[in-house]
Amino acid sequence: MLRYTLKRLISLVLSLAVASLVIFAVIEIAPGDPALFMLGVNAQPDTLAALRTELGLDASKPDRYLAWVGGMLQGDFGTSYTYRTPVAGMIADRLWVSLPLTIYALVISILLAFPAGIYAASRRGKMGDAAMMGTTQLGVAIPNFWFAMMLVLVFAVNLRWFNAGGFPGWDKGVWTGLHALTLPAIALALPQASILARVMRSALLDVLGEDFMRTARAKGLSRGQALWRHGLRNALIPVLTIIGLQVSFLLAGAIIIEQVFYLPGLGRLIFQSINSRDLIVVESVVMLLVFVVITVNFLVDLAYALVDPRLRTRT
């Protein structure tokens, strides 16, 4: 298990190093001079040069890469070209919205998907299964911005249970914050839960066909007991994989939902900085997302090994 963990950890560090190089290179190739963009097309050449020096744009590429990576390792993400404030602070502010939203949506997604998937699998081919699969099909098909607008219409405009958008900040209390994130989290969770429920169902059905499930029944376990004791854990591997993918998607893929609910999240930040050629912010946010994706994958790998003892001994 220790060897397995170490191996995954080394691969995590290497992936991050490669990713940082790629991100840096891609942003370098991207057209548009941030200094020119900030000053406008009529800028004087000497003002432009001064700004470029100030932003550190005239240093050599390897130096800039090293400065960028070195800074990040110390928590210094540089200074935004447009806002002239530390990028780290900007990201942290947004993360305080995006991260809770992601976790909130994920929890809802799992709470919906697990029972739905298990129920559908245990009633395979019957009415309950068909109804559940129909519902999840719909959940996958409905565009989430439309679903988000429907939520706003029903629960904010008509019933007035929630605000239609905006985020008051956590200093108004945890409850108020969560309350404001509830509709967006539901809107984000629905398609994810539908996908997860379908994966859960098919993983369980695969396991139900295994010989050891028959062995369990021959021991005297009821259908339900066999499913809980022997089926679920074996079905978890594909489910964990999907959950891992969903975390990364939820964190950065919420741009549309953030727009609908007017939330100051990471998605909006990245959208705005691309528009204003604030490359240092784009670089840093992308790097952060890569970091999250790779870390989540690492955690999923560890979870695999916890679930399946065969992976612990494999190298």
Add this chain to the structure above:
Amino acid sequence: MSLLEIKGLNLSIAGKPILRDVDLTVAKGEIVAVTGESGSGKSITAFSIMQLLPEGAEISGAIQLDGTELTTLPETRLCALRGARIGMVFQEPMSALNPVKTIGDQVAETILIHGAMPKDQARAQAHEMLDRVGLPPDQFSPTRFPHELSGGQRQRVVIAMAIALRPDLLIADEPTTALDVTTQAQILDLLKGLVAEFDMGLLMITHDLAVVSDMADRIVVMRAGEVVETGPTRQLFARMRHPYTRMLFEASRHSVDLPEKHSSEPLLSVQNVVRAYRLPRTKLFAPAEYHRAVDRVSFTLRKGERLGLVGESGCGKSTLTRAILGLEPVQGGQILLNGASVYTERGADLAVRRGMQVVFQDPFGSFNPRHRVARLITEPYHLLEKSPSGAARADAVAEALRAVGLSPDDAGKYIHEFSGGQRQRIAIARALIIKPDLILFDEAVSALDVSVRARILDLVAELCESHDLSYLFISHDLSVVRTITDRVLVMRAGRIVEEGETEQVFSHPTHPYTRALIAAAPVLPDIDTQHRSHPHV
């Protein structure tokens, strides 16, 4: 009264009749074997007793355990019965255990689920049972996971689970079919011992008549969902009233007459071949360790010779086969076909490779289901520099199909339209089509029913006559190798331990391992000597 009494059992799945009027009894301490070919309904009979039937199964008739009618028992009472009063052992020890739970927990679960005793006592009982089946906890820790055990050891765990609560009836569905002969002998001994010790009834399902004759007190022969003959073992073998029983018996000991071939010209020459795998590192800076799956193996196969290669699983026979076919690099020695090396510096030499074809074990998995037969059997043509096309190609396909006893019309069909035996014929046609010098049969008849196997062996013998075949016949089945080869190699742990004329090796084995193998193989009863042309294993 019998322990288990099945009377007039009928079963249909989705309206299709599977079992018809099956009668069967098992008494306490009695071993009853149900035998027959695939599709005879023997396994489904076992699952009817457990009442673990597929969806849509309709059942009528009576199944009584100690006077309790099982077919009408509610599910909760059936759950209380399964595992406690009826235990079951399955065919596939590799997949019958839950991979994510320890073996100790899985055995203890049988006890706990029936609430027979508190947890610590159940654990102790589980350890005792593991000990009883030959897995003493001090050597095989109950905290091991199934993947850390061999096939035979896993089957012992499955047996421990089945007998943990000392059931009245044990059902064993092909318990040794997936195991090597020596392991099979041990498991059969274990089952026999348990029946005597616990005074259980044992209902054993097996297709292998030789196993049946060694084990059973009584035999039930089934065909197509019906019991065709039943009786005490010795009596049944002596009389064999039903023609199907006789056919099964004859097919099980089927022997063929190979045409005489004498040539001293070497065809395949394997010299000091080593195939080593790197083992996963256990220490960071220690030099890598290697496992020699094939360890300095040398032999020669002469033109027209039919050579056998026998050994148990893991002995390296499959690795050696792949090396000969040029599918895996070797780390030492050389393999020559007609004097030319199979390997060049850049992998297998296609010019040499086209002299060899192979027939694999699994007639279901070794064909692409989306190709028609004509395309499947002309696949080896890609080895040729100029492959025939048009009419020549169609003629070659027709000829190959005719040679294996199929019709040229079959060329346009898909593989799912054929039975297992027919598929194996198609596999042989595929091997024949480029007229190779050497064919490798890799467990080519192991997955077939005895009657089908007999016909495929006949076909191979005919092809020896008509096509001058030379082949290497790899198998774990000694009786098949005995009849279908001239010379045999016995392989163990990567080495050839004995080699000689087949008949000589089988009747006077010199190496202790060969002797152990032959001793462990179950034997058909010797009921008549006059019809026999060859003695049998």
